[in-house]
Amino acid sequence: MDRKEFTDLKVYLVEPSHTQQLIIKQHLGEFGIADIVTLTSGAHTLDSLPHNQPDLIISAMYLPDMTGVDLVHAIREEEASYDMAFLLISSETNIKYLEPIRQAGAIGILPKPFSPQELDIALSATLDYLNPSKVELDHFDIEDLNVLLVDDSQLSQHFIIRILNDLGIELVTTAENGKQAINILRQRYFDLIITDLNMPEMDGLELTRHIRHQPGQQLTPVLMVTSEQNQNRLAAVEKEGVSAVLDKPFEPSGIKKLILQLLN
The missing domain is CATH 3.40.50.2300 (Response regulator)
Structure with a gap:
């Protein structure tokens, strides 16, 4: 996929760790993504969404006031929220905590640390989600x-x-x-x-x-x-x-x- 398409993405990065913020922003920058709003809590994110909706929300699992599960569920309460993609980045491996994220319609779950290839796949999936194309079938509409x-x-x-x-x-x-x-x-x-x-x-x-x-x-x-x-x-x-x-x-x-x- 053409990397230039990534440069148009507006991203919310919800991550309380300053070190992790820098690491993730550096990875995003390697894909040409510069429009990144950094947030440190779920409440701040939810307060910001009515005024400035991103294309992609990237969140950690554990935030000061809630989990990534709580955040995506709160976001998805609004029908219009499905215009945004949600990506979780977490070192969590317990299926009990990851299952609600899978069910909530996340575009992907990346481990910590993640590889450039894994991020490439997640960002490409985001573009597919945001810019869909219709299926053309041979035998019927x-x-x-x-x-x-x-x-x-x-x-x-x-x-x-x-x-x-x-x-x-x-x-x-x-x-x-x-x-x-x-x-x-x-x-x-x-x-x-x-x-x-x-x-x-x-x-x-x-x-x-x-x-x-x-x-x-x-x-x-x-x-x-x-x-x-x-x-x-x-x-x-x-x-x-x-x-x-x-x-x-x-x-x-x-x-x-x-x-x-x-x-x-």
Whole structure:
């Protein structure tokens, strides 16, 4: 991707450590990013957003007054906040703390320290998110595509819907778990089903198993979008006939590529 595109990004850097501020700003500067507002707390960030919205918010996990999880959840309370990308930089590895960030629609999670290649991927994903292009399908118009989105996280739903809308997909029906999805599937046909794996009532594995045993739905593409790291569970999902698996957080270009592969 053309590095010159990075230079137009407006960035909020939310980091209480002065040393980390300097390190991250130096890395961003190597990509030509100069429009960086440095903030040290969640409250200061939330107070600043109504007056000056950035393209990208880069946050540490632990802030003086809240966590990065608290911050992204507070930001995502406003529908317009999905016009901004959110990137977490943290040395945290505990899935209990990272899972809410994945579900909230972060564009990426970078470790401390991160490599220039990892930052390049995250910034490229940010540009894909901010400057989407519609999917062009061979056999029908993308606007006519009926999609069922199954996810128990409202934040994740909103984030994925935003990306689908940007790709030109307008007809999106939502369900909070597999049981709700099955009830909807009894009434309507869908061209594509996008589901989370871990959900209450009925998870994505059981939902996929049900779909693959229903006449008329056996060939419906099922895209699993999940933060699951357990390889045994992922192998079980693939065995049940899921069409493709995409990690959370994911790059918008990744879901576009999979949709093209599944529907063309």
